[in-house]
Amino acid sequence: METKNKKLVNMDLKQYGMFLILIGIFILFAITTKGANAKPVNINNLIMQNGYVVILAIGMLLCVLTGNIDLGVGSVVAVTGSVAGIIMIDLKMNMWVAILAALAVGLLTGLFAGFFIAYLGIPPFVVTLATMLMGRGLTYTLLQAQTKGPFEQSYNFIGAGFLPVIKIPLGPGLANALGGTTIDLISIIVAIIASAALIFSEYRNYSTKKKYDFAVNPTWQIALKLAIMLFIIWFFFVKLALNNGLPFVLLIMVILIAVYGFITSKTVAGRQIYALGGNRKAANLSGIDTNKVFFWVYVNMGFLSSIAGIVLAARNGSATPKAGDGFEMDAIASCYIGGAAVAGGAGTIVGAVVGAFIMGILNNGMSLMGFTTDVQKIFKGMVLLLAVTLDVLSKRKKS
Amino acid sequence: MSDYILEMDHITKKFSGVTALDDVNLKVKKGEIHAICGENGAGKSTLMNVLSGVYPFGTYEGDILYKGEHCKFHSLRDSEAKGIVIIHQELALSPLLSVAENVFIGNEQTSMKGIIDWTETRRHAKEMLAKVGLENEDVNVPVNTLGVGKQQLIEIAKAMAKKVELLILDEPTAALNDEESRKLLDIMLQLKEQGITCIIISHKLNEIEYVSDSVTIIRDGKTIETLVKGVDDYSEDRVIKAMVGREMTNRYPVREGVNVGDVIFEVKNWNVFHPDDEHRQVLKDINIKVRAGEVVGLAGLMGAGRTELAMSLFGHSYGQKISGTVLMNGQEVHLKTVKDAVKNKLAYISEDRKTYGLNLIGDVKENMTIAARPFFFSNHGVINENDEIVAAQDYRQRVKVKTNSINQVVGALSGGNQQKVVVAKWMMTQPNVLIMDEPTRGIDVGAKYEIYCVINELAKAGKAIIIISSEMPEIIGTCDRCYVINEGEIAGELTREEFSQEKIMQLIMAHMRKGDGNGN
Numbered sequence: 001m002e003t004k005n006k007k008l009v010n011m012d013l014k015q016y017g018m019f020l021i022l023i024g025i026f027i028l029f030a031i032t033t034k035g036a037n038a039k040p041v042n043i044n045n046l047i048m049q050n051g052y053v054v055i056l057a058i059g060m061l062l063c064v065l066t067g068n069i070d071l072g073v074g075s076v077v078a079v080t081g082s083v084a085g086i087i088m089i090d091l092k093m094n095m096w097v098a099i100l101a102a103l104a105v106g107l108l109t110g111l112f113a114g115f116f117i118a119y120l121g122i123p124p125f126v127v128t129l130a131t132m133l134m135g136r137g138l139t140y141t142l143l144q145a146q147t148k149g150p151f152e153q154s155y156n157f158i159g160a161g162f163l164p165v166i167k168i169p170l171g172p173g174l175a176n177a178l179g180g181t182t183i184d185l186i187s188i189i190v191a192i193i194a195s196a197a198l199i200f201s202e203y204r205n206y207s208t209k210k211k212y213d214f215a216v217n218p219t220w221q222i223a224l225k226l227a228i229m230l231f232i233i234w235f236f237f238v239k240l241a242l243n244n245g246l247p248f249v250l251l252i253m254v255i256l257i258a259v260y261g262f263i264t265s266k267t268v269a270g271r272q273i274y275a276l277g278g279n280r281k282a283a284n285l286s287g288i289d290t291n292k293v294f295f296w297v298y299v300n301m302g303f304l305s306s307i308a309g310i311v312l313a314a315r316n317g318s319a320t321p322k323a324g325d326g327f328e329m330d331a332i333a334s335c336y337i338g339g340a341a342v343a344g345g346a347g348t349i350v351g352a353v354v355g356a357f358i359m360g361i362l363n364n365g366m367s368l369m370g371f372t373t374d375v376q377k378i379f380k381g382m383v384l385l386l387a388v389t390l391d392v393l394s395k396r397k398k399s
Numbered sequence: 400m401s402d403y404i405l406e407m408d409h410i411t412k413k414f415s416g417v418t419a420l421d422d423v424n425l426k427v428k429k430g431e432i433h434a435i436c437g438e439n440g441a442g443k444s445t446l447m448n449v450l451s452g453v454y455p456f457g458t459y460e461g462d463i464l465y466k467g468e469h470c471k472f473h474s475l476r477d478s479e480a481k482g483i484v485i486i487h488q489e490l491a492l493s494p495l496l497s498v499a500e501n502v503f504i505g506n507e508q509t510s511m512k513g514i515i516d517w518t519e520t521r522r523h524a525k526e527m528l529a530k531v532g533l534e535n536e537d538v539n540v541p542v543n544t545l546g547v548g549k550q551q552l553i554e555i556a557k558a559m560a561k562k563v564e565l566l567i568l569d570e571p572t573a574a575l576n577d578e579e580s581r582k583l584l585d586i587m588l589q590l591k592e593q594g595i596t597c598i599i600i601s602h603k604l605n606e607i608e609y610v611s612d613s614v615t616i617i618r619d620g621k622t623i624e625t626l627v628k629g630v631d632d633y634s635e636d637r638v639i640k641a642m643v644g645r646e647m648t649n650r651y652p653v654r655e656g657v658n659v660g661d662v663i664f665e666v667k668n669w670n671v672f673h674p675d676d677e678h679r680q681v682l683k684d685i686n687i688k689v690r691a692g693e694v695v696g697l698a699g700l701m702g703a704g705r706t707e708l709a710m711s712l713f714g715h716s717y718g719q720k721i722s723g724t725v726l727m728n729g730q731e732v733h734l735k736t737v738k739d740a741v742k743n744k745l746a747y748i749s750e751d752r753k754t755y756g757l758n759l760i761g762d763v764k765e766n767m768t769i770a771a772r773p774f775f776f777s778n779h780g781v782i783n784e785n786d787e788i789v790a791a792q793d794y795r796q797r798v799k800v801k802t803n804s805i806n807q808v809v810g811a812l813s814g815g816n817q818q819k820v821v822v823a824k825w826m827m828t829q830p831n832v833l834i835m836d837e838p839t840r841g842i843d844v845g846a847k848y849e850i851y852c853v854i855n856e857l858a859k860a861g862k863a864i865i866i867i868s869s870e871m872p873e874i875i876g877t878c879d880r881c882y883v884i885n886e887g888e889i890a891g892e893l894t895r896e897e898f899s900q901e902k903i904m905q906l907i908m909a910h911m912r913k914g915d916g917n918g919n
Contacts, residue, residue, distance in 0.1 A: 212785055212789060214788060267780050267781055267782060268772050268777045268780050271769070272769075274761065274765070275765075278760050278761045279754075282754070282758055285713070285716060285749060285756070286824070287736075287738045287770055287773070289736070341760070345760045
């Protein structure tokens, strides 16, 4: 018993504190909107409306890890959306050609910014301020300041479609309790698989730690953490099942979160970004080609911006010159709210995604309460400032 | 009134349960130079922060009596108003501003409120600089165009401008070479003549012996004793004994059971030019060889080109137009990038761990494994985290990093422990050749000893080790052989039997004369 106790270590609460804040804000709005924000259709909107910000926040986190930001992403979203629009509407070509072209344009903008930043040493702030201006101007020129649409349904599926469903009617009792008349079986099955995967990965993590005789968290903490995660999963999936099932955007998001979560935590290349952000000179002398890291971080940002551009155009069913306006700020704010260090070197993909959802819930809740977007901006600004201030103060206390 | 300018009585300072200072007493006589000694983490800097108001009154227990007055400082400003100025190890100068501006930063010379009087600023700055022996310096040039030694003196001039009465210097010579250090110490002696009281914190015991009138030794947050020059035994060994709490009969552990093997590292005709000036040759026809299990020193004055040699070898990290050959185990290797160097089993431990060695916000494990990761802890780019944890635990014990966990953030460790993390980082790359640049700079006697032990272990394991050090006793104490480098050339080579500080200096002087002769 005694030796066992020695190997216990408390969980880092800060890592999970964001989830609690997320839940807290959600409950707050549930009260102020009298439950309107928890309705199945609204949960669905929450995911569909924030899909592109989540995608951008993932890419932005890598930039933030290097200690920089990318101001150009909103404009790249617009350019790639308009390229897809022109190909489909004006050139009347296949949607796949449009998607590939949009991805290629996104990569090109990334290569462009990455080249100036990594190999000519121009500060990222300046380079991406330039791509922001150039991208927006290019969009207006390409679209001749007009909206291009409507797009074919098969393309719009990317932003507005749902995965296949098996709808089962609910009895009157359940229908009343859950707030819907049918429930999608596929969503429930996916939720079960996700829960099993979560429990399994937690168990495997625990047993490897035991095997190597590393310190583990107390059982009640692991159980509590699992319970909260499972609650979030089931809350979302049940709500989605009561609506139209799983949005396609959710699939894109989950894949990107998984891939980039893996890259940033488990690969040599990913950890090199952290090393670069922590101390560039030391990273150089540790055999890391920091120029190369910078280059790929910005190429990647261009690539993810194009995915966000494709999704946004699909959701709107058209390409508009003002598309993606201000998205860069939402993405940057998501990273900071999600606990990334402003100076670089610290932050997680999950944190950035949670940050994006905190922003999304704020936007959504305030819209439901009838606040205008202008007022929403005031609150968003305050939340960003508060989050970073708390982060900085808590660090100062520690040292 | 007593003849003490400062009396700190029964100072106790706790940080969330950890006692950093435990009933510390410090008495400083007016007009003396008082040294404070102690290992890293002993509490010297904490004590000075209490004195200068960085830790405000009320956050510590005890009493500060300054010029017979009870002091309750709430900030640096309060203590500066009383004439107490602290100069930290890291320079607090604004690099792009002029010398004059820096001297009066935060204390501007104004004609009307808020409007700077530039004429007065320059005139006054010249006066202040004269007091620290910089009367010939142009006050209009940016501070970063001057050397570190002069910058340190400008810090003192800045203190003078604040009408300092009690000057506290925290490791003032840490970044200076012997000559610059001597100059600084002499300035301190001059200040003493002018009636200024000084407190100096330093690891360099020879400097303390030279400059100070009394020394207070702190160990583990407690005052051990105060020694007075001319009254007590004031030798280095005596001070070390009080610092570590035991006799340090030998500061350098004996290396036994090492079989020096064949030459495994050889540099031939190495030429390097300055990175910003392609006509300036920094290194000229350097030839060195090191055998397996051999520890070879590179001695020389600061700026002789030793760090430049090491960094140019280590993946061309310094300089341009590099020519020459590097042989490893008799085979020529091309080390154009750091990655090439690591792959070919060469490691370089930088002289400046904070700038070039560590990710201070990263944890111990991350810092230890970052360089070795592509080669040992990953498979097709995917990290094997469990291997990393096992290795980090192992090396933490091998190099004796004093930390509870490998998840400890490196920035929170003491200098000695940080240095051990850097050493572990490069041991993990399994090098055959290690270049250690000032491996014990700014770390305490105990940590130094442990680093020397690690060096011995490495030699025993058949590694070739090159040590760059500006402390000649360190070269003499640890090396089997040494090259003396001066002005980018090898000035000579000495074997262990020939070692002495005089010999090294003679070689440098002889080479300088030769250089002058060639020049004329």
